[in-house]
Amino acid sequence: SYELTQPPSVSVSPGQTARITCSGDALPKQYAYWYQQKPGQAPVLVIYKDSERPSGIPERFSGSSSGTTVTLTISGVQAEDEADYYCQSADSSGTYRWVFGGGTKLTVL
């Protein structure tokens, strides 16, 4: 079955830039979405269609795509950005099945 691969953890100091990658063979053909999830809360969409930012999401969140890898970049990380981040896409068979990465725990040191 199709999989998306994320690093389990990323650590940065406040004010630095955090980059979280997500790899999958179908990513050149399917959009990627990024969700932020804090403990006890529902996931919140922070990036859609690879690089679009929903209203209300700070400009320090950005997304990019290159080949089979998409990247969530958080510039000027703040303590409140500490959370789990999940990438999501769809398989390339046209069945609209969502696929999630395993999640990345962002720790702000």
Next chain:
Amino acid sequence: EVQLVESGGGLVQPGGSLRLSCAASGFTFSSYEMNWVRQAPGKGLEWVSYISSSGSTIYYADSVKGRFTISRDNAKNSLYLQMNSLRAEDTAVYYCASAGPIPDWGQGTLVTVSS
């Protein structure tokens, strides 16, 4: 404002059944594909099921195929998940989510399968 509100979760014994509902408002529900996604305690997100806007196309994760049934009532702006033959590993928070250009998610409902 888009709202998705799940309900119907609770404690159920292994082998039992439960029906989850998702009430949608703030958008044209009948135009949107919908999904159920779950998250077991301490684990990541897992896609469960998809239904097209008309209900004519449905997909399931292999882990729930044959036990869960997704459906919708566009007249009532509601999405459903009928869960039968429940197992301990089905214990999770279940979210409904729209599959539009900008997906929206509900707050989730907790399903606990335990004797």
